[in-house]
Amino acid sequence: MKTILHLENELSPLPISPTIPEKRTEWAKQLYKRMGSKCRSVVMAMENCVRCGHCAKECHVYLGTKDPYNIPGRRADLMRMVYKKYFTASGKMLGGFVGAKDIDEDLLQNWVNYFYQCNECRRCAVFCPMGIDTAEVTILARQILVYLGLIPKFHMAIAKNLVKTGNNMGIPKEACLDSCEFFEEELKEETGLDIKIPLDTPADILYVPSSADFFTNYDTMAGAAKFFHAVSADWTISSEIIEAANFGLFFDIDFTMKAHNDRLVKVAQKLGVKKVIQGECGHGWRAAKMYTPSLSGPVTFEISHIIEEVARAITGGQIKLDPSRNEDKIVTLHDPCNAARSSGLLEEPRMVVKACVSDFREMYPNREKNFCCGGGGGILMDEMVEWRKKVTQIKREQVKATGANYLCAPCSICKAQFPVVFEWFEKEIPEFKIGGVMDLVSFAIVL
Amino acid sequence: MAIVVFLLGSVYRISKWNSTPIIHQLVLYPAPKDGSSVILQKVTQALSFGKIFNTDRRFWFGAWIFHLGLFLAISGHFIGIPLEGKQFALFGLSHELSQKLSSFLGGMAGIFMLSGLIYLLVRRFINFEIKKMSRPSDYFDLLLLIAVAFTGNYMRFLEPMEYVEAKNFVIGILTFSPNPLPSNLWFVLHFTLAMFLLMYLPFGKLFHFIGYFYTYSITCKKAPTGFINEVDTEEVELSKIRPRHKRGLTYEDYPAFRK
Numbered sequence: 001m002k003t004i005l006h007l008e009n010e011l012s013p014l015p016i017s018p019t020i021p022e023k024r025t026e027w028a029k030q031l032y033k034r035m036g037s038k039c040r041s042v043v044m045a046m047e048n049c050v051r052c053g054h055c056a057k058e059c060h061v062y063l064g065t066k067d068p069y070n071i072p073g074r075r076a077d078l079m080r081m082v083y084k085k086y087f088t089a090s091g092k093m094l095g096g097f098v099g100a101k102d103i104d105e106d107l108l109q110n111w112v113n114y115f116y117q118c119n120e121c122r123r124c125a126v127f128c129p130m131g132i133d134t135a136e137v138t139i140l141a142r143q144i145l146v147y148l149g150l151i152p153k154f155h156m157a158i159a160k161n162l163v164k165t166g167n168n169m170g171i172p173k174e175a176c177l178d179s180c181e182f183f184e185e186e187l188k189e190e191t192g193l194d195i196k197i198p199l200d201t202p203a204d205i206l207y208v209p210s211s212a213d214f215f216t217n218y219d220t221m222a223g224a225a226k227f228f229h230a231v232s233a234d235w236t237i238s239s240e241i242i243e244a245a246n247f248g249l250f251f252d253i254d255f256t257m258k259a260h261n262d263r264l265v266k267v268a269q270k271l272g273v274k275k276v277i278q279g280e281c282g283h284g285w286r287a288a289k290m291y292t293p294s295l296s297g298p299v300t301f302e303i304s305h306i307i308e309e310v311a312r313a314i315t316g317g318q319i320k321l322d323p324s325r326n327e328d329k330i331v332t333l334h335d336p337c338n339a340a341r342s343s344g345l346l347e348e349p350r351m352v353v354k355a356c357v358s359d360f361r362e363m364y365p366n367r368e369k370n371f372c373c374g375g376g377g378g379i380l381m382d383e384m385v386e387w388r389k390k391v392t393q394i395k396r397e398q399v400k401a402t403g404a405n406y407l408c409a410p411c412s413i414c415k416a417q418f419p420v421v422f423e424w425f426e427k428e429i430p431e432f433k434i435g436g437v438m439d440l441v442s443f444a445i446v447l
Numbered sequence: 448m449a450i451v452v453f454l455l456g457s458v459y460r461i462s463k464w465n466s467t468p469i470i471h472q473l474v475l476y477p478a479p480k481d482g483s484s485v486i487l488q489k490v491t492q493a494l495s496f497g498k499i500f501n502t503d504r505r506f507w508f509g510a511w512i513f514h515l516g517l518f519l520a521i522s523g524h525f526i527g528i529p530l531e532g533k534q535f536a537l538f539g540l541s542h543e544l545s546q547k548l549s550s551f552l553g554g555m556a557g558i559f560m561l562s563g564l565i566y567l568l569v570r571r572f573i574n575f576e577i578k579k580m581s582r583p584s585d586y587f588d589l590l591l592l593i594a595v596a597f598t599g600n601y602m603r604f605l606e607p608m609e610y611v612e613a614k615n616f617v618i619g620i621l622t623f624s625p626n627p628l629p630s631n632l633w634f635v636l637h638f639t640l641a642m643f644l645l646m647y648l649p650f651g652k653l654f655h656f657i658g659y660f661y662t663y664s665i666t667c668k669k670a671p672t673g674f675i676n677e678v679d680t681e682e683v684e685l686s687k688i689r690p691r692h693k694r695g696l697t698y699e700d701y702p703a704f705r706k
Contacts, residue, residue: 011528041665046656047464051585053577054499054506068579077580090650092583099582125475128657129498131663133473139582290472344670345474368476
């Protein structure tokens with residue numbers, strides 16, 4: 001099988017036995033019979049599409065690549081043809097007339113190629129007149145591909161790290177401890193205050209940062225620490241779960257995602273926390289907020305997002321922010337798909353950013369209609385760089401139209417994606433920077 | 448028989464949908480705040496086609512005018528034919544005027560439907576993306592609807608037939624004592640095609656008039672809202688802020704907040 005992705009053969013972190021290539025289609029058929037009609041969101045997407053083609057010009061992937069298979073409706077058709085074959089009377093009787101087709105090797109190859117070109121951003125679900133959510137189809141298709149052992153190397157590496165250390169980057173406990181000490185020293189130098197970053201201590205609040213905050217997004221972590229210091233919160237980080245992101249949502253809900261959500265619940269119960277605060281991570285916030293109760297419930301603690309907490313503290317007058325410290329920045333806000341559309345973080349980031357800066361510009365379209373950064377669905381592979389640049393054209397135009405020199409994206413995937421695809425931007429706009437909402441809080445907060 | 452097939456088919460399809468669970472929370476934000484606004488949002492969407500109205504006016508016009516015509520035509524068939532076009536007499540019009548109004552509305556409905564359908568068909572042929580997505584059954588669905596609408600219009604404008612005749616024929620079938628076929632060939636054609644359409648409805652994509660509510664219900668739901676929606680966004684006195692529902696720890700529990 002020749003695909004655009006590099007696939008992994010070694011599947012040991014997952015409890016899955018790989019198939020022999022000759023038997024793959026046979027297995028795929030059996031799997032599809034078992035899984036194809038078990039979830040209403042997928043069944044309705046299969047049965048209810050009227051093929052009006054309205055999704056085509058709302059999908060940044062199609063607009064960027066111009067590959068007809070990337071039209072959301074047509075991508076779902078790759079599965080719909082099999083669905084018709086197995087689960088509908090018309091497909092069984094009329095076959096090709098309604099587009100029914102059985103699984104074969106070519107179709108599986110198309111599945112790998114095209115379902116891994118979907119950003120799972122759910123923008124098509126916002127615009128579909130029937131309300132069909134193609135991301136759900138993508139999720140099911142990727143799950144089936146995982147059972148068949150067709151997993152991208154990139155995702156498998158993350159699954160390995162998650163099993164070993166509980167975070168995507170594979171940071172062990174000692175390194176985590178070192179980083180926290182380093183953060184404390186840096187903060188002491190910067191502010192002259194003893195801002196603690198407690199690790200593995202029983203507390204009221206468990207803060208779950210994104211593991212990238214430990215390396216690349218230093219200011220995000222600093223912002224969170226300063227905020228907790230300012231409200232004198234009793235908080236902690238757990239070395240077992242320094243990862244808000246949950247890549248299971250992108251390829252494997254059954255094992256990887258469930259394991260990570262279980263880990264969150266377990267650690268929270270062990271430390272006896274009353275509240276879990278998620279750091280800046282788009283899909284991680286969705287996985288924790290929308291999927292923890294149904295996957296790992298019942299949940300005995302409150303789950304909240306750091307930006308919500310900051311917004312609440314601003315309204316309550318517990319922290320003071322000084323916009324003049326961000327005077328040099330013209331800020332625009334990118335709404336991460338999973339945080340905004342899928343889990344309701346729409347107004348809070350705006351409120352926080354407006355409190356932190358003096359020059360804030362909306363980008364259009366925004367809020368739930370915003371375009372994805374092109375890295376959604378975990379498509380951050382090196383072999384996809386050209387593709388990622390293509391699908392981000394719209395985003396670049398959006399940002400350019402605002403005239404901003406600071407792109408605020410409260411999501412680790414967006415923060416990883418933008419520097420790669422915005423290369424030339426720094427030449428065009430001097431001092432162009434990319435960062436999160438907490439970075440701005442970190443600069444503006446008065447301690 | 449067509450009605451039985453339609454009913455059985457519908458029951459089969461809807462029960463299939465009902466039997467599959469919604470496993471996870473799949474709300475799309477911004478979500479409605481209470482149950483009545485959920486229903487309101489669904490119904491307004493269904494009536495106005497708001498999602499396409501905002502992004503593609505031409506498509507919206509074609510689709511909307513077809514569905515409007517279809518709605519008028521169906522209600523006309525159910526009300527106009529049994530009452531022989533005298534339904535507006537109930538509102539105080541004379542019988543003759545009522546019949547004229549009835550046939551005017553019916554004619555409008557037929558024209559709306561047919562023009563909308565032809566637009567949709569042309570769109571399917573000339574638009575690259577939609578052409579790529581289409582399958583034979585999509586064209587078939589459209590052509591079937593066009594045939595039904597065309598025969599209906601033909602009868603209306605070129606070879607008129609009395610309501611009574613159609614009414615008696617349908618009553619004859621429903622009471623299992625069939626009358627002889629009416630002499631109007633267009634009626635026979637229209638009736639046969641419509642019955643075929645009725646049987647075919649539950650098995651194809653044309654069932655989306657019910658499926659819409661099922662699909663939309665998955666993502667349009669009352670949902671736990673974030674912080675901003677919890678407190679009113681307009682001017683609130685800072686000292687009076689209390690989260691409306693206390694689920695766990697709030698800022699009042701923090702040491703800094705204890706006086």
